[in-house]
Amino acid sequence: MAGLELLSDQGFRIDGRRAHELRKIQCKLGVFSQADGSAYVEQGNTKVLAAVYGPHEIRGSRSKLLQDKVLVNCQFSMATFSTSERKRRPRGDRKSQEMTMHLQQTFNAAILTSLHPRSQIDIFVEVLQSDGGNYCASVNAATLAVIDAGIPMKDYVCACSASYLGDSPIVDINYLEESSGSPEIIVAVLPKSEQIVFLEMNGRLHEDNLSKVVDMAVKGCKDVYGVLDRTVREHVSEVGTSLEP
Incomplete structure (x- = not known):
């Protein structure tokens, strides 16, 4: 698929x-009463559930x-119905094991x-619907679930992808852009310090770009941090209101 088809002359x-716009992000905390912390995130058409148990x-x-x-x-897994091709093994395949390791590395930091x-x-993460950016949406959902569980963190950890189409960088790429063969960089950051805790590159990209x-x-x-922080503050104020006598 040619890069020009994915980015019009008008940009x-x-x-x-x-190029600089994120997909619409919707999120909710406290979606499972049984878990110590839980969250649901929609990033475009990618939908992810996260649950946290512990410390125990x-x-x-x-x-x-x-x-x-x-x-x-x-533990990262994808629902069998999350993609157009039915997955036989929702967890345990090489890609899921790789994503599990990436999540572990990110949250250890x-x-x-x-x-x-x-x-x-x-930390359990399941992709319910996949449309690109699975790792990023998983990190963002897991961050909210860890916060919901009351587990202390250095900072939020927020993840986002970017690519290079034509002669311009684009952010938060979807499945079509991901599968076009263009280079992709995935980054997880602690926003306040701008410390990068995870970085992966798929494809070749000239060093000038x-x-x-x-x-x-x-x-x-x-930008993701702004959305997550607002969601957490709204959730805390709602919980506080419901606990008032």
């Missing part, structure tokens, strides 16, 4: 957005126990792990 993308005692083998910090255990030594936090695309992704993360 509009296939879904009507301009180590389950299973005690060999996993860490004396000086909490064990962050993540964001959670204040030293506050809960010799314990475990479980690299900083433009990374800057676009980081700016996207900050």
Whole structure:
């Protein structure tokens, strides 16, 4: 698919957005009463559920126990109906294992792990509908679920993707843009310090354009942070109101 088909001469993308615009983000905290923390995020047509349990005692083998910090255990899966092709294995395939490792790396960097030594936090993420940016939506949903669980973090961790189409960087790419063969950079950031805790690049990109695309992704993360922070504040005020006598 040629890059020109995905970006018009007027600068509009296939879904009507301009290069710097995120897909519409809708989110909700506290969607599961059984979990310690939970959240639901829609980023465009990508829909993700996240649930957090813990901190609790180590389950299973005690060999996993860490004396000086909490064990962050993540599990990523995709619902069998999440894509147009039915998945036979919603979890355990190579891609899901890779995403699980990426989430673990990201949240180990964001959670204040030293506050809960010799314990475990479980983060479960499931993609209900996939339209590109699965990792980004998963990180954003898991961040809200961790906050809902009351687990201390250094900062929100927000993720966003960016690509390069024609001669311009674009942010928060959807499935069509993702599958066009254009290079993709995925970034997870702690917005206040601008510390990058995860960065992955798929495809080849000329070094002259690299900083433009990374800057676009980081700016996207900050825009995502604005949406997540507003959602958390609204949720806290709602909960506070419902607890008043």
